[in-house]
Structures are given as structure tokens and as C-alpha cells.
Amino acid sequence: MMARLIGRKYETGLLKEALDNDKSELIAIYGRRRVGKTFLVREIFKNELVFEVTGLYKGSMNDQLKSFVKEISKRTKHTIPAPPTWMEAFAALENYLDGLKGEEKKIIFIDEFPWIATARSKFLIAFENFWNRYCTKRNDLIVVICGSAASYMIQKIIRNKGGLHNRISRQIRLLPFNLNETAQFLKSRGISYTHYDITQVYMAMGGIPHYLEKLQKGLSVAQNIDKLCFEKDGILRNEFDLLYASLFDDSEKHLALIKVLAASNKGIIRQELIEKSGIPSGGDFSIKLEELMESGFVSEYPYYGKKKKLTLYRLSDEYSKFYLKFIQNNRNSGPGTWQRLHKSPSYISWAGFSFETLCLKHISQIKKALRIDAIYSTNSSWFNENAQVDLLIDRDDNIMNLCEMKFYNASFAIDKNYYLNLKNKIAALQQEANTHKNIFLTMVTTFGVTDNAYNRELVQNTIELDSLFSD
Structure with missing residues (x-):
């Protein structure tokens, strides 16, 4: 291999x-x-x-x-x-x-x-x-x-x-490769992609060595994804059904959970997952969910303050998400399918949420970039009816990092609407968390944040994509 x-x-x-x-x-x-x-x-x-x-x-x-x-x-x-x-x-x-x-x-x-x-x-x-x-x-x-x-x-x-x-x-x-390991793997095979391109590959197929080794040297990311996921002999075109059937007994219930989670970009709480999947609450549901988490397909994110009923569950397997979003309904669309799809509005939306999931797998790299890896901290989510924070780092040095994650093909600019959204989010978190800690808005982006008045007022830390590729 x-x-x-x-x-x-x-x-x-x-x-x-x-x-x-x-x-x-x-x-x-x-x-x-x-x-x-x-x-x-x-x-x-x-x-x-x-x-x-x-x-x-x-x-x-x-x-x-x-x-x-x-x-x-x-x-x-x-x-x-x-x-x-x-x-x-x-x-x-x-x-x-x-x-x-x-x-x-x-x-x-x-x-x-x-x-x-x-x-x-x-x-x-x-x-x-x-x-x-x-x-x-x-x-x-x-x-x-x-x-x-x-x-x-x-x-x-x-x-x-x-x-x-x-x-x-x-x-x-054994878990999939992280971004650093993925970059090493591709380099060992003579594939020279930028960190931005590697991230696009990762968001489509994750850090699965067997999938990554099928990437062909000399092809662009879009060409490779087309070849593996949409052409009639592509190995990822029909991998989804084989994947779950070979891993789990009674895989229909696991798939029911996966499909509900795939439809929720921000994650859902346990009770909502029970209701939407149609699997009754109890031992069988708990076992199936645990098996998916142990296998790395699903991740749980505790709510700030350890409110267990508000723990969020997210589909964290990139390939499953990509299959259900794009491959499943486009397998017979002919050559160049992904080269067309990756310019669509649905791609932009999917990429944004997929980047958030990717960042949540690289929290240690985010902490290292913030130089807080030696400070005790806990990670959680927080949300109310009007706002959601996917990553909140609560530190022992009187700081809370509210992390906003944005995937963009250039420097990301905070406009007036997003500025007001961020202001409201910070204020709501400060009030509902009932904390006197400083809340530092931390932007995790591909190519940084454009310098303007909104950025200068609100943003305390910026982390660029390269930092996620550290050990």
C-alpha cells in the first residue's frame, strides 16, 4: 500500500x-x-x-x-x-x-x-x-x-x-490520517498538491490511505475526484454500500443514523437523532451509535457546561458525507461531473460545513497555533435559538476562544452583516454562559482575514490553513 x-x-x-x-x-x-x-x-x-x-x-x-x-x-x-x-x-x-x-x-x-x-x-x-x-x-x-x-x-x-x-x-x-499525514502520504507518491488542494481531497474522501493511494499523479483534484467517484469504474462510486455492510451486523440501522446525520450540517442532539432515525431509544440505539463513534464515522461534541442532553452528534466521515451529498445522485452523469459540480452553490455550502468538521478533527493543531497547547483547556459547542458556536475553547488562563471556521479560495472579508452576526453571537454567549472570562474571537480560515474595520474591532486571533498541517 x-x-x-x-x-x-x-x-x-x-x-x-x-x-x-x-x-x-x-x-x-x-x-x-x-x-x-x-x-x-x-x-x-x-x-x-x-x-x-x-x-x-x-x-x-x-x-x-x-x-x-x-x-x-x-x-x-x-x-x-x-x-x-x-x-x-x-x-x-x-x-x-x-x-x-x-x-x-x-x-x-x-x-x-x-x-x-x-x-x-x-x-x-x-x-x-x-x-x-x-x-x-x-x-x-x-x-x-x-x-x-x-x-x-x-x-x-x-x-x-x-x-x-x-x-x-x-x-x-486506528483512525484515518490527519492533514499532516495525508500531505506526507501524497508526497511519498510523488503528488504535489498545495495545502488548499489537499484539503479539498480530504473533505471528499478523508484521510483513508487506500482511497488516497488511488489518486493519480498529474491529474488535478477535480480530475481525480471525477475519476474515483463518478466514472463507471471509480473505486469510490460504489464503496458506500460495501463499507457499512462489511463493518456492521444489522447495518440498515447504522445507515439510518448516518443518513439523518448527513442531512444535518451542524450536528443534532440525541433525542432528535432518535426521532428522525425511527430507532427507538434504548440499548439497541445506544449500541449502534457507539459503534459508529468507535469506528470514527460519528463524533460527539459536549455542550458548554456539560449539559448532556445538548451534546451534539456529527457525521465526521468525509467520504460518507460526500457520497450522500454528491455521488449518490450523480453516478450516471458522465465524464466531468465533478468539474461541473464543484463550481455550484451546493459545493460552496458543502465545503463550508465540511471545513468546520475538518477543523474539529484538528483541535490540537489549532491550540498549537494559538500557543495554548500547554494551557489546560476544554472543548465544547454552544448554541441557542439564534446562534451556534461549533468550537469553544475554555481555557484556564481566563480566556475563551470562540472559533469561527471559514473555507474560502482567497482572504476572507468580514462584511457588515457577518460583523453584526458575530457581535450578537459573542454577546449571547457572554450572557448565557454567565462568564467573566475574556471571549476572543478566533478566525480559522484558508488564506487569512482581510484587514478592515470589522476585523480590527472583533478578531483577536487568526489561524490559516497551513497551521492545520502541523504535527
Whole structure:
């Protein structure tokens, strides 16, 4: 997928620590489809991998067993017939491992673990037995289990109440690249885009390595998006349906939530999400929403003052938002579709809201640009009937940064109407928050803010797009 590993510093550190540990470890890695989980494991453990098998999507138990023992046969150079049970399959794996010499760490990698655990297969029981009875008696094994199906990984592995309870030594939730990592990735592939162009790519497909690697050198952003999203063989043209079906059981309910959230640019509260999705309040709704958040598709933003009922939920997956807004109804519009659409008023509106979501994923970079990353602060949203603040940074040094985020292809000019809107917003926040802190209006824009009387009076801080690309 990549010539070298980009970013992933924290995750790399965790995995390398396991290599230096003096005992066996069980590591769980999960994250949405195409985010780079498999590449990460193979890259970090490429010299220590002694067994690797990948679950077959919708494969039968017999299919999975054949695949499992085929890997053992390949490693041992002795053909092993597919056994009838998983207990026997793991016994064959144990025999293979017993024959490996040396005290160095040995990696057993089971990818797409949930797909192997077919109904009534008793795979999980056999795996629990393998770990508890065999692996824990050794100190040279690292078993990595990986899965895109967040519902399974969270409920059956990380929160397991049976044989794997408290057995996971490390867990990694792998998220998409941020802007900095995306820029590094594209550079590694010889693609030279400006930060503005990279941002346009990011707003359409997010920081998903598998999507980004399909961008073609020598094409403009509009040409590449056309090719990937609107042409008949574009990989993102039909990715949406595959994405959710492969990640979640009962994905229709997840999609119902996603579609409601996609229609709300500023986010909605839980009760409104329940009503509009038609999913009754209760355990099932909570589980589905949590699975979407754990997979990185949905984010929650607490309301100022920790009013839980006013917590906002936003669709934070760029590709899903882009698909539902543009691809779904324009897949058969012919060549040049995006080159036409990206000049339309609907694009301008979409880009503005998408940029806000992007900024909310880069709050640490915003704080770094403000030089407040060493000051304790909390992030929240705030709104009333007439105004909304998507990012409010409440600091311990008597300051609140009210962040306004604007995506524009030139310096952004504050006109009279927007000036009055901002004045009213600041006054309403000051009154309803009942705070004596200074409220600093902070503009986060692509190319800065035009110097005029309105800007000089109201704006305390300006942050430009380049700052969002910092580490």
C-alpha cells in the first residue's frame, strides 16, 4: 500500500514496546475498512511474523478452516487436511509453533478476526482456549487480532466477559490520517498538491490511505475526484454500500443514523437523532451509535457546561458525507461531473460545513497555533435559538476562544452583516454562559482575514490553513 510507514507514531511505539516485553501479549487492533490496519502490522512486525491468516468475508466455517490450515501447511511445507473443528485447527497451530526455535518474539497475526468467527463455529471458544492454555505459558508470542467490524471487536473482544476477560494487553483504535499525514502520504507518491488542494481531497474522501493511494499523479483534484467517484469504474462510486455492510451486523440501522446525520450540517442532539432515525431509544440505539463513534464515522461534541442532553452528534466521515451529498445522485452523469459540480452553490455550502468538521478533527493543531497547547483547556459547542458556536475553547488562563471556521479560495472579508452576526453571537454567549472570562474571537480560515474595520474591532486571533498541517 505504501513504500514506507507514514505517521502512526503512537501506534508504532505501542507495538514495538510489545516486542521488548518479556512476556506474551494479546493485542487487539480495530478501525474502519481501508484505514491501514493490516499494513501497520505487517510493516512493524515484518521480520517476526510466523503465522498470518485473514478471515474470508461471508466465508463458511469450512472455508475459514481450509484457509487457516493452508497457512500452516505453507509454513511447514507439509500438507495438512482441513480439520472438522477449530480446536483441532489450533492444535495444528500449536504443533507448528512448538517446532520453531529461538527465544525471539514470534507474531501470530489473525486479520479480519470477526469474519472467521462464523455463527455456531465455536471459533472464539477455541481461540480463548489457545490463548489461555497455550500462549500464556510462553513468553515469546505476540498474538495480534485485527478487525474492521467494530461491533464485534468492541463487544466480543475488548469487553469480553468470558475467557478473554482482561486478557487484551494492548488495544489500538486506528483512525484515518490527519492533514499532516495525508500531505506526507501524497508526497511519498510523488503528488504535489498545495495545502488548499489537499484539503479539498480530504473533505471528499478523508484521510483513508487506500482511497488516497488511488489518486493519480498529474491529474488535478477535480480530475481525480471525477475519476474515483463518478466514472463507471471509480473505486469510490460504489464503496458506500460495501463499507457499512462489511463493518456492521444489522447495518440498515447504522445507515439510518448516518443518513439523518448527513442531512444535518451542524450536528443534532440525541433525542432528535432518535426521532428522525425511527430507532427507538434504548440499548439497541445506544449500541449502534457507539459503534459508529468507535469506528470514527460519528463524533460527539459536549455542550458548554456539560449539559448532556445538548451534546451534539456529527457525521465526521468525509467520504460518507460526500457520497450522500454528491455521488449518490450523480453516478450516471458522465465524464466531468465533478468539474461541473464543484463550481455550484451546493459545493460552496458543502465545503463550508465540511471545513468546520475538518477543523474539529484538528483541535490540537489549532491550540498549537494559538500557543495554548500547554494551557489546560476544554472543548465544547454552544448554541441557542439564534446562534451556534461549533468550537469553544475554555481555557484556564481566563480566556475563551470562540472559533469561527471559514473555507474560502482567497482572504476572507468580514462584511457588515457577518460583523453584526458575530457581535450578537459573542454577546449571547457572554450572557448565557454567565462568564467573566475574556471571549476572543478566533478566525480559522484558508488564506487569512482581510484587514478592515470589522476585523480590527472583533478578531483577536487568526489561524490559516497551513497551521492545520502541523504535527
